[in-house]
Amino acid sequence: MTEATYDLDQTHDPELRSWVEAANDKNGDFPIQNLPVAVFRRAGSDEQFRAGIAIGDSLIDLSASCLSPHLNEPGLAAINLVSSSSLNEFMAAGRRAQRALRRNLSRILQHDFPQRKRVAGALIGLREVEFKMPARIGDFSDFYCSIHHATNVGKLFRPENPILPNYRWLPVGYQGRTSSILLSEQPVVRPRGQILTPGSADPIYSDCRRLDYEAELGVFVGAGNTLGTPIPIDRVEDHLFGVCLLNDWSARDIQSWEYQPLGPFLAKSFATSISPWVVSFDALDPYRRPHRRPDGDPASLPHLTSSNDATRGAIDIKVSIHLLSAAMRARGLPPARLSLSNYADAYWTIAQVVAHQTSNGCNLQPGDLLGTGTISGPAPESRGCLLELSEGGSSPVSLPSGETRIFLEDGDTVIMSAWCEAEGRGRIGFGECRTTVSKAV
Numbered sequence: 001m002t003e004a005t006y007d008l009d010q011t012h013d014p015e016l017r018s019w020v021e022a023a024n025d026k027n028g029d030f031p032i033q034n035l036p037v038a039v040f041r042r043a044g045s046d047e048q049f050r051a052g053i054a055i056g057d058s059l060i061d062l063s064a065s066c067l068s069p070h071l072n073e074p075g076l077a078a079i080n081l082v083s084s085s086s087l088n089e090f091m092a093a094g095r096r097a098q099r100a101l102r103r104n105l106s107r108i109l110q111h112d113f114p115q116r117k118r119v120a121g122a123l124i125g126l127r128e129v130e131f132k133m134p135a136r137i138g139d140f141s142d143f144y145c146s147i148h149h150a151t152n153v154g155k156l157f158r159p160e161n162p163i164l165p166n167y168r169w170l171p172v173g174y175q176g177r178t179s180s181i182l183l184s185e186q187p188v189v190r191p192r193g194q195i196l197t198p199g200s201a202d203p204i205y206s207d208c209r210r211l212d213y214e215a216e217l218g219v220f221v222g223a224g225n226t227l228g229t230p231i232p233i234d235r236v237e238d239h240l241f242g243v244c245l246l247n248d249w250s251a252r253d254i255q256s257w258e259y260q261p262l263g264p265f266l267a268k269s270f271a272t273s274i275s276p277w278v279v280s281f282d283a284l285d286p287y288r289r290p291h292r293r294p295d296g297d298p299a300s301l302p303h304l305t306s307s308n309d310a311t312r313g314a315i316d317i318k319v320s321i322h323l324l325s326a327a328m329r330a331r332g333l334p335p336a337r338l339s340l341s342n343y344a345d346a347y348w349t350i351a352q353v354v355a356h357q358t359s360n361g362c363n364l365q366p367g368d369l370l371g372t373g374t375i376s377g378p379a380p381e382s383r384g385c386l387l388e389l390s391e392g393g394s395s396p397v398s399l400p401s402g403e404t405r406i407f408l409e410d411g412d413t414v415i416m417s418a419w420c421e422a423e424g425r426g427r428i429g430f431g432e433c434r435t436t437v438s439k440a441v
Contacts, residue, residue: 011035011106012286014425018109019116020123022056029419029429030054032109033286035102036242036277036430039085043130051082051090054277054431055109057126064122067108070115075104087135087278091241092366094223098241098280131276133183134244135220135367140181140272141357142216142248142371143173147347149376149384156392168297170304171348171356173373176248177269181369184245184275184433190410190440191270193254203257207440210252210393211408214374215321215384215416217343218246218274219350220367227363233306233355237281239364240354243317245275245416245433246371252387252407272371275416275433283428287420289314291349303359304352313349318342319375319384319418326411328401335415336400338389341375341382410439 010016011033017024018032030036036054041047052059060067062082071079078101081090090097108119144150147167154162166172182188190211194203222241225231231239248268255267291313299305306313319342322335348356353370374384383389386407389397396404408414413436419429 008285009103011102011282016106017111018055019111019113020056020058020109022058023109025056026427028056028427029431030056031426031428032106033426034279034283034428035105036279036283037082037087037134038276038278039087039132039134040129040276041132042124042128049085049132051087052124052129053105054126055123058123059126059129060105060109061122061124064119066119066121070108070119071104074100078104085132086367087241088367091135091220091222092224095238095282098222099282102280102282131183133181134276134278137178137181137367137369138365139368140176140178140371141173141368142176142268142373143171143348143353144373145171145346145348145353146372146374146376146384148345148378148382149374149388152376152383152388156387169301171353173353173357174263176272176371178369180269180271182271182273182435184273184435186273187436187438188249188271188273189438191251191254191266192440193251193266194257195253196257208251208254209407211437212250212252212386213321213408213414213416214248214250215319215339215341216246216248216374217317217319217372217418218244219353219370219372220244220278221364221370222366224365224368225358225363228361229363230303230361231354231358231364233304233351234308236351236354240281240350241366242278242280243284243430244278245418245430247273247414247416247433247435248371248374249273250385250387273433273435274369275431277431279428279430284315284317284420286425287316287422288312289316289344293347300352304355306351309349309351313351314344314346315350315420316342316344316422317418317420320416321384322415322417323399323405324413324415325399325401325403325409327403328399329413331401333400335413338386338397339381339383341377341384343372343375345377345382346372346375408437410437412437
């Protein structure tokens with residue numbers, strides 16, 4: 001069987017510079033080596049939503065007619081797939097179409113492109129646009145890829161046995177809802193549900209009192225697979241499109257009462273937030289790392305094992321969470337960082353997650369979304385949710401305003417960001433996933 005390859009080409013050259021000056025900022029999210037895609041229109045307009053590619057402080061409107069004369073045949077074929085208000089058709093076309101568009105746009109955006117004045121009309125400032133969900137999401141599955149998160153949470157409820165026996169053998173996951181997936185900037189309404197308060201024999205129906213965020217990554221499926229046909233682990237990335245930020249909101253008090261024996265339900269289905277930008281796996285290739293299991297852990301079963309994945313399966317993506325309370329906002333204080341973790345610390349890779357989900361013949365479709373689960377690391381400051389940071393509520397988190405948090409309060413804004421950086425390589429980012437909590441209705 002031929003293994004998927006990770007080909008670095010001219011689009012990854014760290015020396016590339018763009019005629020879009022802001023793209024040359026070493027601390028920016030969107031240099032020419034990134035080129036993530038989103039669906040947008042001019043803010044406040046009645047324009048059709050369409051696809052755009054981020055570059056510096058602007059985006060390239062892929063519907064602009066001035067681009068076509070400067071694309072080769074594969075590039076033209078690819079850009080025709082992003083003419084609608086959803087990326088599903090482009091996702092279904094697979095990695096070849098993605099790469100064709102990436103290579104064409106990289107050439108057009110380079111600082112010495114001779115016809116740059118002719119394509120400059122396709123640029124629109126990021127401050128001038130609003131975004132739409134990047135795809136029609138048919139299904140959403142959320143996983144539990146971080147053993148550090150699983151251990152920290154397990155210790156709160158099962159201190160003598162924090163990791164259950166199946167964790168080291170398969171990527172634990174559950175099926176979520178798509179109807180409540182929200183885009184960054186859309187508020188999250190505090191949910192209501194059944195809660196069993198300490199010392200009580202009977203539950204009450206109440207506002208959630210232990211609202212939490214979960215810092216995750218979302219993975220969009222590209223080309224799907226046929227029902228009944230698993231995706232081999234070495235072919236997984238032929239079926240993937242890209243990565244976004246994902247905040248899987250959790251009502252911890254509702255969850256603790258309802259989750260046994262079937263797992264999360266109303267504690268999760270009220271909201272999941274994602275960022276508008278989707279970063280391609282091609283852009284992430286320079287930041288891949290070896291993936292290793294801790295000494296003494298069992299080897300994965302053959303369908304979850306790949307020498308290619310062991311060599312390149314981990315991805316060095318730093319994930320940051322900041323919080324801005326209503327009081328901090330009123331006083332003009334900046335957001336406070338709560339945590340900084342890294343997806344390279346995950347116990348399960350993206351390839352293993354997809355190989356596992358399809359191992360029973362489950363069919364994935366273009367636009368399906370997979371969540372990594374909370375990304376936490378070994379250090380206290382790398383815990384990716386308040387349940388971990390506050391140790392179940394016993395250790396309040398201090399804010400610069402003098403406030404403390406055990407869980408989120410109304411008016412709190414959670415700001416999630418992520419980026420990759422490496423020696424000899426530039427920095428690429430994912431933008432933000434920013435969400436404010438509003439009171440229950």
